[in-house]
Amino acid sequence: MTKTKGTKITIGIICFLLMFMVTWQIRTISVSESEILRLKNENELRDEVNQWKDMYNLAMDKNSELRSKIEEYQNASSESNATVALIKKELDEANLLAGLVDVKGPGIRINLDDTKAINQIAIEAGWYDPNVFVIHDSDLLMIANELRAAGAEAISINGQRISSQTEIRCVGPVISINGAKYAAPFVIEALGDADYLTSSMSLRGGILDSLKQASIDVTIDKEEEIIIERYNRALTNKYAKPFEK
Amino acid sequence: MTIAIVIGCILGALVGILAPTIPYQYSKYTAVAIMAAFDSVVGAITAMQQGNFNMKVFVTGFFTNGLMSIVFTMFGERLDVDIYLAAIFVFVDRIFKNISIARRCFMENKEKKMKE
Structure with a gap:
């Protein structure tokens, strides 16, 4: 075994490389392990969501x-x-009035979507409150109310029929309608006199106008024929009993 | 010699701690390379005990084994065959064999010295 300077340096370099790789690997593994755990947790949650979805469909x-x-x-x-x-x-007539059957007829379709692109930059720069640029439950409520006032016979939001027992309620980042949760974009369909509905919805200073002022994307389409699906849950009365004088 | 080993190890550990971590999917390659390097080192120790250690053989073996094991692992990844398992099997097998040979040689050398 020769103990020259070159040998020592070579041995040193080899030891350096070996230790470097070992510590590097150990650190990589210890960092990744927590990530793997997190991923696993996410996967489990996703499975659970899927299971509940299946049960819901069933x-x-x-x-x-x-x-x-x-x-x-x-x-x-x-x-x-x-x-x-x-x-x-x-x-059959009672069911029609209660919204328990699919209905077909002339009407309008209103598309609402949150502000995109340009205003996003403004929000990030902190010029505006982002709350101004999203659609709230109160907006949907006011639109539904306005449509009723204009004589809409059937209204649905994202396919959820507005019945006498329907709620439109803010649940954190989403809006709950008939217990189903929705986020923007919203499609509101209303059955009735299309011209009358359109003109009453596009009133100056009306709800849709004020939403447009807040840069929310609003479009109103007149439709010859729209189909509004029935209320997909059971109307229940637990406490109300018929009363006769 | 000992000083070179100690300094090399400490420097390597320091750089390893300070270096940025690699993505998890590449850690397999490093692991195989580490086993190849260990195999070379244990082989070198055995050769020293047997008295036929050659620096050039050791250094070239160290790097070719490491690189070839990485290349094979990548190749296996492409073919969807876990070649790295075979590589690790071979390396660990050789490490244990070499350790036992080195142990025997070491004891024989000791006994010879005692007799002398």
């Missing part, structure tokens, strides 16, 4: 199945008797 399927069964019974009984047929007709 319940919805069952719901529609039962609904069709009820219809079947109603049809079957109405065929047999004239009085029952009359009752059936009344029931």
Whole structure:
């Protein structure tokens, strides 16, 4: 074994490389481990969400199945008797008024979307309050109210029919409608006299106008024929009982 | 000799601590390279005990083993075969064999010296 200067330096370099790689690797692994744990946690949560979604879909399927069964019974009984047929007709009308059937007719479609691009820069620069540039539950409520006032016979927001028991409520960053949660963009469909609805919605100083002032993207489309789906949950009365004088 | 080893180790540890960490997916390559390096070092120790240590063989072995193991790992990644497992198996196998050989040689050398 020669103990020259060159040998020593070579051995030193080799030791340096080996130790360097070992410490490097240990540090990389210790840093990554926490990341892997975090990813795992995220995956588990995602699985859970998917499971709940499946359960929700299953319940919805069952719901529609039962609904069709009820219809079947109603049809079957109405065929047999004239009085029952009359009752059936009344029931159909009541369902129509309560929003329990899909309806079709002329109407308007309002598209709302949060402010993008240019104002985003302004918000980041701190010139404006970002709350001004997003659609709130109160905006949707006022629009629904305005549509009712203009004679809309059926209204839906993102496919959720506005019934007598529908809520439009702020739940943190999203808006809950019929228990389903939505964020922008919103599509509001209203069935009624399309011209009248359009003109009353585009009033100066009206709700849509003030939203436009806040740079929210608003478009109103007149439609020859729109289909508004029925209220997809059951209308329930737990406390209200009919009262006769 | 000892001073060179100690200084090399300390400097290596320091640089390793200060260097930025690599992304997790590349840590496999470093791990295989580390095992190759260990294999070379243990091989060198064995050769020293046997008295046929050659500096050139050691240095070239150190680098070629490390690089080739990384190349094979990458190749295996492309082919979707865990070649790095085979590489680590071979390295660890050789490390243990060399350690046992070095141990025997070391004890024999000691006994010879005692007799002398």
